[in-house]
Amino acid sequence: MHPGMRSIDADLVQRLIAGQFPQWAGLAVERFPSGGTVNAMYRLGDDMVVRLPLVQGGANDVSMERTWLPLLAPHLPTAIPEALGEGEPAEGYPWPWSVYRWLTGENPEAGALSEPVLLAGDLAGFVVAMRSITLPGAPQAHRGGPVASLDAETRAAIEELRGIPQEGIDCDAATAVWEEALRAPGWDGPPVWLHADLMPGNLLVNGGRLTSVIDFGCLGAGDPACDLFPAWNLLPAEAREVFREALGVDNATWIRGRGRTLSQALIALPYYRRTNPVMAHNARHVIRAVLQEG
Known part of the structure; x- marks a missing residue:
């Protein structure tokens, strides 16, 4: 999927575990299929998962999660990852990695939700809880800056999609929605805590x-x-309104949110269309949902 992506297999994971966590050396290691783009996931026995960055950018995330997840967990209404072991570079693998407690559930899929309205309320509750956190020293969220900071990359993606007619993207309509987001008033309140990557693959439902x-x-x-x-990446129209009302989102924030979501999808589709079917499929869904709404 990415230049410089690291090759990882079960044998490497077993050697890393045996060398650093001998108490778990006898447990089965099995690759867990995932549409994720930054980490490889391996089940470790029945109750744990090993998460290893595939690229340098993912390695930078490991230390941030180690610092903040234990502090955030008490403030949130749903379970979040709990690190049980902090792995270090070894066996030719160059980056830190982690062992987490296994969290049960499955990723929701847009168009196949059994309780979309209830899920919308759950998601809103999580977002409200994140926004309510007052822990000092928060890093700047990825994608958390001004909408205009995404302009060049978004427009480049639109032009790339013009050259892929088989995708059937109405690039003029996408440009109009994006430009509406650029015109919307920016956030003038204090920065709030964000997950900043609420994709279906980062949610678990039961x-x-x-x-x-x-x-x-x-x-x-x-x-x-x-x-x-x-x-837009998960909820149908009725549940989308429930989500918005539960959060009390003003028009400008809604327009920026729609534009940001569209931008992410426009950039993801040409990048992942041949390498990550899950990401490409959801990007197409987002583009349809946003353009139908806009």
Whole structure:
């Protein structure tokens, strides 16, 4: 998926575990299929998962999660990852890695939600809880800055998609929605705590209800519009309105959130269309949902 991506296999994971966590050396190691783009996941026995960065950027996220997840967990209404072991570079693998407690559940899929309205309320509750956190020293969230900071990359992605007619993207309509987001007033309040990557692959549900939120590699403080992604990457129209009402989102923030979500999808689609079917499929869903709404 990425230049410089690290090759990881079960044998490497077993050697890392045996060398650094001998108490778990006898447990089975099995690759866990995932649409994630930054980390490889391996089940370790029945109750744990090993998460290893595939690229340098993911390695930088490890230390941030080690610092902040234990501090955030008491403030949140759903389970989040709990590190049980902090692995270090070894066996030719160059970056830190982690062993987490296994969280049960499955990733929700847009268009196949059993309880979309209830899930919308659950998601809003998580976002409200994140925004309410007052822990000092928050890093700047990935994507948390001004919408205009995404302009060049978003426009480049639109032009790239013009050259892929088989995707059927209405690039003029996408440009119009994006430019509306650029015109919207920016966030003039204090930065708020954000997960900043609320993709379906970072959510776990059981019985249609949110049970866990994972992968906090983009966390930090910034524009609250950054955590509106589920409105378009997951929720149908009726549940989208429930989500918005529960959060009390003003028009400008909603427009910025829609633009940010569209931007992420426009950039992801040409990048992942041949390498990550899960990401590409959700990007297409987002683009359709946003353009239908806009």
